[in-house]
Amino acid sequence: MDKSKLLYNSIAVLILLIVLSIYLILTFKTPVADSSLSFGSMKVEPITLLKVRLFWMIPILFITVILSIVFAFIIEEWLSPTNIIRQIIEPYIVILSGIPSMIYGLLAVYHVVFNLISSSYTSLTLILILLVIPTTTLSTQTAIRNVDTSIRNAAYAVGGTKWQVIFDHVLPLSALDILSGVCYTISRVLTVTAVCILVLNLLTSDFSTLTVINIVNNVGIILLLVLIFSIIASLIKKNTG
Amino acid sequence: MQNHLDTELKSLQYQLLNMGGIAENMLQDAIQSILDRDESLAHRVIALDDSVDKLENEIEAKCINIIARYQPVAFELRFLTMSLRVNQNLERLADKCVSIARRSVELLEYPPIEPFVDLPSVCLLIQEMVKDSLDSLVHRDAGLAEQLRQRDNKVDEIYEKTVSELCVILSRHPENIQAGISILLLFRHLERVGDIAVNIGEEVYYLVKGEVIRHSNTD
Amino acid sequence: MAPIIEVQNLNVWFGKSRILKNLSFDIEPKQVTAFIGPSNCGKTTVIRSLNRLNDLQADYRHTGEILFNGKELYSNKNRASEIARKISMVFEKPILFKKSIYENVAYSVRIRGRRQMSLINNIVDECLMKVQLWNDVKDKLHTDPNFLSIGQQQQLCIARALAADPEILIFDEPCAQLDATETPKFESILQSLKQQVTIIFVTNKRRQAARVSDVAGFLYNGELVEIGKTEQIFTTPTDTRTENYVTGRLG
Ligand SMILES: Nc1ncnc2c1ncn2[C@@H]1O[C@H](COP(=O)(O)OP(=O)(O)O)[C@@H](O)[C@H]1O
Numbered sequence: 001m002d003k004s005k006l007l008y009n010s011i012a013v014l015i016l017l018i019v020l021s022i023y024l025i026l027t028f029k030t031p032v033a034d035s036s037l038s039f040g041s042m043k044v045e046p047i048t049l050l051k052v053r054l055f056w057m058i059p060i061l062f063i064t065v066i067l068s069i070v071f072a073f074i075i076e077e078w079l080s081p082t083n084i085i086r087q088i089i090e091p092y093i094v095i096l097s098g099i100p101s102m103i104y105g106l107l108a109v110y111h112v113v114f115n116l117i118s119s120s121y122t123s124l125t126l127i128l129i130l131l132v133i134p135t136t137t138l139s140t141q142t143a144i145r146n147v148d149t150s151i152r153n154a155a156y157a158v159g160g161t162k163w164q165v166i167f168d169h170v171l172p173l174s175a176l177d178i179l180s181g182v183c184y185t186i187s188r189v190l191t192v193t194a195v196c197i198l199v200l201n202l203l204t205s206d207f208s209t210l211t212v213i214n215i216v217n218n219v220g221i222i223l224l225l226v227l228i229f230s231i232i233a234s235l236i237k238k239n240t241g
Numbered sequence: 242m243q244n245h246l247d248t249e250l251k252s253l254q255y256q257l258l259n260m261g262g263i264a265e266n267m268l269q270d271a272i273q274s275i276l277d278r279d280e281s282l283a284h285r286v287i288a289l290d291d292s293v294d295k296l297e298n299e300i301e302a303k304c305i306n307i308i309a310r311y312q313p314v315a316f317e318l319r320f321l322t323m324s325l326r327v328n329q330n331l332e333r334l335a336d337k338c339v340s341i342a343r344r345s346v347e348l349l350e351y352p353p354i355e356p357f358v359d360l361p362s363v364c365l366l367i368q369e370m371v372k373d374s375l376d377s378l379v380h381r382d383a384g385l386a387e388q389l390r391q392r393d394n395k396v397d398e399i400y401e402k403t404v405s406e407l408c409v410i411l412s413r414h415p416e417n418i419q420a421g422i423s424i425l426l427l428f429r430h431l432e433r434v435g436d437i438a439v440n441i442g443e444e445v446y447y448l449v450k451g452e453v454i455r456h457s458n459t460d
Numbered sequence: 461m462a463p464i465i466e467v468q469n470l471n472v473w474f475g476k477s478r479i480l481k482n483l484s485f486d487i488e489p490k491q492v493t494a495f496i497g498p499s500n501c502g503k504t505t506v507i508r509s510l511n512r513l514n515d516l517q518a519d520y521r522h523t524g525e526i527l528f529n530g531k532e533l534y535s536n537k538n539r540a541s542e543i544a545r546k547i548s549m550v551f552e553k554p555i556l557f558k559k560s561i562y563e564n565v566a567y568s569v570r571i572r573g574r575r576q577m578s579l580i581n582n583i584v585d586e587c588l589m590k591v592q593l594w595n596d597v598k599d600k601l602h603t604d605p606n607f608l609s610i611g612q613q614q615q616l617c618i619a620r621a622l623a624a625d626p627e628i629l630i631f632d633e634p635c636a637q638l639d640a641t642e643t644p645k646f647e648s649i650l651q652s653l654k655q656q657v658t659i660i661f662v663t664n665k666r667r668q669a670a671r672v673s674d675v676a677g678f679l680y681n682g683e684l685v686e687i688g689k690t691e692q693i694f695t696t697p698t699d700t701r702t703e704n705y706v707t708g709r710l711g
């Protein structure tokens with residue numbers, strides 16, 4: 001049991017490293033000569049561009065969160081812990097959700113600034129998905145696992161089907177914990193946004209007092225939201241001691 | 242709330258009294274067969290022996306089961322030990338009735354000896370004792386149970402008197418010796434029936450009062 | 461009467477460890493069958509194999525045949541949920557849903573797809589009466605069951621299991637959490653339910669098994685050492701291990 005877990009974990013680390021190196025090789029090959037802060041043909045300020053992009057990210061965020069929750073339920077309820085697919089998938093979720101949001105933020109900046117993949121929509125969406133799915137899935141999985149097995153047993157013992165048990169018991173009982181995980185994910189997304197805005201602002205900044213205040217204004221609001229969301233997350237989380 | 246052990250004990254008592262009733266009837270019939278010289282009645286009593294033996298086994302198994310399953314204490318425990326002993330005594334009572342019936346069949350071979358004791362009244366005395374011993378069980382009446390010992394003393398007296406009178410009669414009519422022995426045995430059986438009634442009474446006394454009076458003096 | 465459950469050579473594994481070894485026994489309808497034995501001897505595993513709750517365990521595996529009403533219990537034709545309803549179960553701890561007393565019992569009816577209010581009301585009332593809880597809760601049906609004592613909560617669990625309309629009712633050490641004063645009530649409920657359903661009952665209190673069961677089986681280290689009429693097991697056991705267990709020298 002532990003042996004195979006170790007195996008799958010190492011495979012995951014290996015694959016992620018390979019993907020990372022391929023990515024780095026590909027991006028280094030991209031010529032960076034004429035893409036210095038010109039933003040393609042649009043010639044808009046990167047910060048405005050980012051804001052527009054971020055606005056469009058909201059529905060995508062919503063959809064991704066829902067998908068992650070469904071994904072977590074599928075893993076927890078339909079794949080047994082010894083299931084091969086689950087054993088292969090789980091290490092990625094754990095590793096990716098453990099990466100600090102700062103890294104994702106820098107990745108996003110890198111993409112927006114250098115416009116790596118044809119549209120920054122695609123790249124931002126990819127980053128968002130990479131950011132949201134592992135954390136939401138992991139926290140939802142934990143929330144589901146924290147539902148007392150005895151409640152499940154009791155529901156099965158009077159003839160409940162899997163769906164009935166999930167919808168009547170598991171979902172209601174884990175709802176708050178799932179929501180808490182979602183809030184935590186949102187605060188992570190916002191942190192990434194804050195990092196993006198901060199860096200982009202600094203890149204275009206002439207460091208006058210006015211722009212510094214502007215930066216603080218821009219970032220401060222987002223950081224406040226981060227704070228609010230993480231407080232909510234910890235408040236609604238049930239004490240699972 | 243109905244305690245399951247209570248139901249079991251009730252049904253045990255019912256079975257015990259049922260067996261007591263059968264034994265009582267056997268006694269009645271055995272005595273009647275002597276008084277009326279009725280052979281068929283005597284045979285009927287003898288035939289009942291097996292069924293009483295079966296009942297005894299049943300009740301004993303039931304007692305053991307109840308003890309094994311409920312581990313009774315206090316009154317319940319006394320009731321069960323009493324039931325075991327009463328059960329045994331009732332079976333012995335039935336045996337005595339069979340013996341009496343056998344004597345009754347034997348005596349038919351001889352001409353009736355002229356009456357020298359009031360057999361019917363002695364029998365009545367004994368029957369009353371048996372009846373009262375069972376009644377004391379039904380009503381949990383320690384007084385009635387204890388009283389049986391005094392009544393048994395009277396039966397013993399009569400028995401002794403009868404034996405000596407029989408000796409006198411037989412020495413005068415030695416040709417009746419065989420009938421005489423049968424009669425002697427008959428009285429011996431009747432006297433034993435009295436003792437059995439006393440034993441049952443003592444068990445009931447133990448049940449009600451929790452004291453063993455089996456080996457204490459009558460007075 | 462034909463046995464309601466027939467088990468032939470049942471072996472159970474969790475992962476690599478063999479928990480049950482070659483169990484064969486029949487369960488007669490409308491009787492109380494008790495499984496006794498020290499803890500960890502496999503009692504819970506046996507009964508969970510009977511109502512397919514073990515299916516939920518990832519590394520569960522069994523060989524051998526289990527027939528329920530003459531038909532293979534683990535055949536694909538049977539939905540596990542339907543089996544679990546027909547062979548309903550009450551657990552060691554009283555497990556209640558976070559719903560009112562009424563809804564806890566009604567749940568078993570609702571999940572069968574019965575939505576008619578009058579029907580649900582009738583079943584709830586009837587089941588609460590059968591478990592002798594009706595008088596205690598009839599005025600508080602729509603309140604949270606938390607104010608009930610542990611014993612009453614367990615009664616409620618029995619009512620909920622009954623509302624599923626089972627053919628067999630399984631109890632897994634139902635009195636382990638109850639205090640001594642609540643146990644006699646439970647036993648009298650058990651006796652009264654016997655007329656209606658077949659009862660399988662697991663306990664590590666041998667005296668309780670002696671009191672309430674008709675048939676008793678002694679499990680030891682995953683083996684069914686002996687099964688027979690309760691009287692026989694407690695008066696003349698044939699195996700010395702059984703003898704030692706019922707006399708309290710083992711376990
Ligand atoms: N899901 C499981 N996985 C692995 N081993 C288990 C599992 N469930 C029970 N066991 C093992 O099976 C044995 C019997 O357990 P159980 O049936 O619960 O015993 P009992 O109910 O008699 O106390 C124990 O040794 C326990 O460790």
Ligand SMILES: [Mg+2]
Pocket residue numbers: 503504632633
């Ligand atoms: Mg157990």
